[in-house]
Amino acid sequence: GITLLYTRRSRGIEEIRLLRPDKIVETTYRNIGLATTWGLSGSLRFNNNKLNIGTTVVVRHLSLTSPALGLTNQGFMATVDLNTSYRFKKGFSVESFIYVESGSIALQQKRSWYLFYNLLVSKKMLKDKLNLTIRADGFFDPWFYRSWKIDTPSLFQENTYRSINRYLRLAISYKFGKQDIRTPV
Numbered sequence: 102g103i104t105l106l107y108t109r110r111s112r113g114i115e116e117i118r119l120l121r122p123d124k125i126v127e128t129t130y131r132n133i134g135l136a137t138t139w140g141l142s143g144s145l146r147f148n149n150n151k152l153n154i155g156t157t158v159v160v161r162h163l164s165l166t167s168p169a170l171g172l173t174n175q176g177f178m179a180t181v182d183l184n185t186s187y188r189f190k191k192g193f194s195v196e197s198f199i200y201v202e203s204g205s206i207a208l209q210q211k212r213s214w215y216l217f218y219n220l221l222v223s224k225k226m227l228k229d230k231l232n233l234t235i236r237a238d239g240f241f242d243p244w245f246y247r248s249w250k251i252d253t254p255s256l257f258q259e260n261t262y263r264s265i266n267r268y269l270r271l272a273i274s275y276k277f278g279k280q281d282i283r284t285p286v
């Protein structure tokens with residue numbers, strides 16, 4: 102399905118940074134004025150007995166204006182997510198999730214792109230009562246770097262942070278008892 106998006110927010114509170122006269126950068130929250138977003142969202146799904154694929158794409162244009170601070174910022178942002186799963190014979194299944202963000206925009210700053218992905222391999226045993234799952238996140242890259250930049254007439258600040266992108270998890274679940282659903286007479 103396809104969806105058109107439009108939002109208009111006045112008096113929205115947002116984090117901002119101000120350079121004080123004593124040269125200290127103060128981080129606080131202020132009413133920014135007006136934020137307008139318009140965009141388009143689309144989703145596709147495919148399902149059969151073994152293969153499931155789903156994706157959602159969102160493209161938005163954001164415009165932020167603060168007459169009180171004398172600042173404006175605008176730009177396009179996009180996100181894409183993709184879910185897939187495949188069921189093999191003998192209780193094996195594989196799933197994957199990928200999420201990509203082109204970046205984000207705030208009144209004073211723009212953030213760099215973002216990527217998240219994972220892969221899950223599962224095996225059901227003992228008449229589907231026991232389930233073993235191995236999940237790996239970010240297995241191609243040990244670190245993820247993301248930066249943001251503030252560029253206003255009174256302040257320029259650029260930061261890059263690094264976070265762990267690689268995880269490995271093992272999950273074991275077991276269903277006790279039996280499921281018995283009866284319709285009342």
